[in-house]
Amino acid sequence: MSKVAVVTGSNKGIGFALNKELGEKAVKELEAEGLKVAFHQLDIDNQESIDKFAKHLKEKHQGLDLLVNNAAIAYKMADSTPFNEQAKNTIRINFTGTLNLCKALFPLLKSHARVVNVSSRIGMLKIVKDAEFRNKLISESLSVNELAGLMAHFVELARLGKNESLCSSAYGMSKVGEV
Template sequence: MHVAIVTGANKGIGNGIVQLLVQGLKPASDWHVYLTARNEKLGMEAVKVFEDKGLHVKFHQLDITDADSRHKLAEFMKANYPDGIDILVNNAGIAYKTNSTAPFGEQARVTIATNYTATVKMCTEFLPLMAKDSRLVNVASMMAMMSLRAMSKEMAARFKGHLTLQEVDELIASFVKQVVFECSLFFDLTHLYSHEEGHAEVGDHEKVGFSNSAYGMSKVGLWKATGILAEQLKSDPRHILINS
């Protein structure tokens, strides 16, 4: 049995991707397509809409920002699909409305923690579970390109240059202070947060060359991380295709 997972899929783009997969993957009897959502009630309601259309969709609760929730989904997949995951679409994310009254520092913390940190964790934690010739897609946005253009030339050059995942993490961390244990993907960043606020919280993020869009910055980070992971996977015998 083949399996596809779409995160943040009870509505919007994620929901549309689920529909395309259910209608396009053939033979349908060989595929299980999972719609995931933070809110189980909303997720099940979305599944019912598909069922009412005659489209069979499965559900599993997933909050990508919750390590325990990610672990539960991973364990479920390992137990029920020993051949691995064939398709993983990382769509879950957050975008504050333009008229939001939340302080920019707060918007930056929440947006980066979800769209960048949690999504990259989905990649690193689920890549070991991917099947041979599988596909991992991180849903991107034109806001990434717009944010790159809005940066200073020096900052844009840093993102476009050669970076490791650790270095991307550090660069994003310098944009906004995050909770250490939720932010650090690969190493202890305590020294970055103990005495200094992030640029977004201080309000000087533009002065040092960053974009003024928390959403855009999160997508720039995800775009860069995806490219790095793709390079690392070139030698993987499973021939996993990853893109953003």
């Protein structure tokens, strides 16, 4: 049985640039090795899309060998969208969307499978200014639900305009949550 790899977020940004630049060459090389490349629609911000994708993987491939979570949004510095909206959207897509995808696909991971979460330097823990919040994030006993609660707390602080004491980057906070 062939190996199955999923790379999310290849419709724009880094994923698209890599796919566009390397796509044709990679497809030819993979096909020369007897491998098949297929593309499938997936919106990690839509649970129905996630469920359809998981069903497709299960029915067509009976599992998954590699998951690369690359899908994300990042607002440009000059974007005029209010920060509270940026925070809400960024956490919803980058953190919650990735979490929902993982919940749907982890049962399909084969025993030797690997998962890679693409992040960036801005997603380093040091961007979290509040020591108590940072300590909660690194707690060995932190549950997924508690982590989701911390991300929701950040969004609420952003809604109230009080996020600066915690973190000034919605993208960075979303990546801290992912990692």
